[in-house]
Amino acid sequence: MQSEEKSSTKDSDWIKLRSEDGFTFMITAKAARGSGFLRGMLESGFVESTSGTCTLALRAAVTEKVMEYLVFKAQYDKATSKEEIPDFQERIVPELALELLMAADYLET
Amino acid sequence: MSRNNVRGPTSALTEFLREQGISARSIVQRRRAEANNNAEAGPSNNANATVENTEDVGQNEMDGENGVEDPVQASVGRRKRRKSGYNSDALDGSDKQPSVSKKRKLTKAQMETLKAKEKKKAKGRRKGNDSDDSEDSDIYNALSKGGFNNVGASKAPLPGTIVDCVECSKKFTVTKYTIPSREKSGLLCHVCVKSSGVDPFKKTPVPRKRKDPAEKRKVISFEEPERVNTLASMCIDVIGKHIEDVEALGDIGTLNMDKIAKLIAKNRNLQNDAFCTLSSLNPNLHSLRLDFCGRLTDNALVHWAEHLPSLTRIELLGPFLVRVEGWKAFLERLGPQLQGFLITQSPRFDESCLEILTNVATNLTELRFSEFGKLSDDWVESLGKLTNLTSLDISYPSTSLNDDALVTLLNSLGSNLTHLNLSGNSDLSDVTLLTGILPNMKRLDSLSLANVPLVTDAGLAQLFTEWTDNPPLENIDLSRNHLAGSSALEALLTHSGQVLTTLNINGWKDASTTVLLDIGKKAPGLVKIDLGWCRGVDNFVIKELLDACGNLQEVKCYGCNRVTTDCPQRALLKIFGVEGHSRN
Incomplete structure (x- = not known):
């Protein structure tokens, strides 16, 4: 999760998200589509969709948690009833909850 | 297996033995059960043991552990048992065995218990195979106490021990593949087993597991429930949990606080x-x-x-x-x-x-009892005491008030009221209009009488024509009174048009286009109007409205199918319900 500058691949399988304090996160396009905001961005045909890079007005800690959720969601969203789904809620620390809530609302996750 | 059901002619002795529940099958099983004794406690145990067995097949033949040996014996015996069944040959064969002759010496009491057990067994068999097994094991334990403790061969020896073959009398070493003789009480050596046609190395088929009925059924649900909550709802839960402990949520600015309040309120937490x-x-x-x-x-x-x-x-x-x-x-x-x-x-x-x-509440000026379950005509008397009321809303009660009650109420309160909402009192008729509202109301500026279907066109027309005591109304909601039409609308516009700001005549299907065209001219101050289901409304009615009413902000014309996409529009004015707009 450390900031590492990687040029996004041409087939945009990976999306780069930059937090407001300069950290970059890589996430698969599939996981990113779990967010209504990011999905819209990817399908819009704006610069973000061609470059696969987006800057979010969120702190790195919040961005990281959002990314974590998106990956979690991508993994378990289509889970059958037999599969055990771990509890994501306990991974949300209360200190972050408010910021995360606003981020979630903004990103439509 | 099907030969189990074929029975040849039987001797009297065979018949007797069968009646007593003594058969070659039961003897073999009993012997085996004794060997297993405690190991075979129930059907589930049995099944487990067999599974274990198949896994262990590759192991050393001379494995000396009981845990491995027993299940083999059990499963092999089981297979044989099924094959023999009520085979008359086998039964006859068993007669020769000394063990059976001993059995015949059982005391009467033992016989009786045996019978009882046989009955039980039959019952269990009907219930299902599994329970059958467990019943079986019961019987064998009981029998072994009776007559067979002394029979050395009935106890299966551990692998590695040397015993005599019952068929050829040769000594051989017992292995985990050693099988008891079908006819005689005792074990067979490898050669005899082979010559009898049984494959001692044959793996016992893994018993078919009964499938869980829930699994078998294929459930097709078209709307998969969301398995993963949204991040927002999880955050709200976390915040909800810590709502007592606001410090833990970090520093909140006022702007954010407002946002968060809205978010939490949206989820009603x-x-x-x-x-x-x-x-x-x-x-x-x-x-x-x-x-x-x-x-x-x-x-x-x-x-x-x-x-x-x-x-x-x-x-x-x-x-x-x-x-x-x-x-x-x-x-x-x-x-x-x-x-x-x-x-x-x-x-x-x-x-x-x-x-x-x-x-108590003598200063009350505004009262709303909307959608009250227990509101009834009896309340009217008490309500009449609230003489300071200027605003009264008794809309949509569970059971409608009647005209008499309403007239009484308006007689005592009417003169002060500026706002009256009687919507949804479906029993009200023109009587309320003409003897309740008309004579009493002097200061009303807002009238809501929606969903009062008994009110007629003539009644409304008369009210607005004769209601000269009252100044013009600002807000009128007379929607869903389907009897109302042109004359009521004309009288209404003449009476209140000049100050009217909101008008709802949704459902006045009979209002003619001519009258509707006048709305604009007669009510220039309109801000909101609902013309839904007024069939007479067309593009020209809308045009007149737009031309005359400079403050108009909202027009609803759902169900007005003569309004087309060509109807005039204006910036900052919303026209809802144009059919053509929804078709793209």
Whole structure:
């Protein structure tokens, strides 16, 4: 999760998200589509969709948690009833909850 | 296996033995059961053991452990048992065995217990194979105590021991593949087993597991429930959990606080405690309005009564959990200062609460009992005491008030009222209009009489024509009165047109285009108008409205199918319900 500058691949399988304090996160396009905001961005045909890079007005800690959720969601969203789904809620620390809530609302996750 | 069912002729002795439940099959099983003794306790155990067996097949032949040996014996015996069944040959063969002759010497009492067990066994068999197995093992244990303890061969020796073959009398070493003889009591050597045609190395088939019925059924659900909650809802849960501990949520700016409040309110996560906190933190509150406060309970209302000393107006939507005691406590304490008591949806507020309200709240000017479950004609007398009322809303009761009650009520209150809402009282008719409203109302500026289907076109026309005592109305809602039409609309516009700001004539299907065209000219101050299902409305009616009414902001014309996409439009004016717009 450390900031590492990687040029996004041409087939945009990976999306780069930059937090407001300069950290970059890589996430698969599939996981990113779990967010209504990011999905819209990817399908819009704006610069973000061609470059696969987006800057979010969120702190790195919040961005990281959002990314974590998106990956979690991508993994378990289509889970059958037999599969055990771990509890994501306990991974949300209360200190972050408010910021995360606003981020979630903004990103439509 | 099918040969199990074929029976040849039997001797008297065979018949007797069968009656007693003695058969070659049971003897073999008993012997085996003795060997297993405790290992084979129940059907499930048995199954497990067999599974274990198949896994262990590759192991050393001379494996000396009981745990491995026993299940093999069990499963092999089981297979044989099924094959022999009630085979008359086998039965005859068993007669020769000394063990059986001993068995015949069983005491009478033992015989009887045996019989009982046989019956049980038969029952169990009907129930199912599994229970059959367990019954079997019971019987064998019991028998072994009776006559067979002395028979050395009945105890299966451990692998590695050397025994005599019952067929050829040669000594051989017992292995885990050694099988007991089918006919005689004892074990067979490898050579004899082979010559008898049984493959000692044959793996026992893994018993078919009964499938879980839930698994077997294929459930096709087209709407998969969301398995993963949204991040927002999880955050709200976390915040909800820590709502007592605001510090833990970090530093919140006022702007964010507002946003968060809206987000939390959107998900309706406010607990009852929060309502109490609300009053504690805002002791000087004058006016309180809460929509969708479904979780509000007695406690909160009592708490408010004690902690909101300045409250004069309260407006609640959906406080359906509040009980009579809660209302009473609240009204007794705050009633005297209350000026507005506006409640929508309460199934519990009853006449005793009303009694307190009318006795105590003498300053009340605004009253709303909308969608009340217990509102009835009997309430009218009490309501009549509230002579300071200027605004009265008794819309959509569970059972409609009747004309007489309404006329009585308006006789006592009508002269002061500026706002009246009688919507949804479906039993009201022109009588209320002409003997209730017409003679009594002098100051009304807002009338809502929607969903009163008995009201006629002529009645409304007469009201508005003769209602000269009353100044023109600003807000009129007469929607869904399907009998109303052109003459009512004409009289209405003549009476109130000049000051009218909102007009709702939704469902006036018979209003003619000619009259509708005049709306614009006669009511130039309109801001909102609902013309839904007025079939006479067309593009020209809309055009007239737009030309004449400069302040118009909203036009609804759902169900007006003569309005097309060509109808005039204007910036900042919303026209809802044009059919052509929805078709793209």
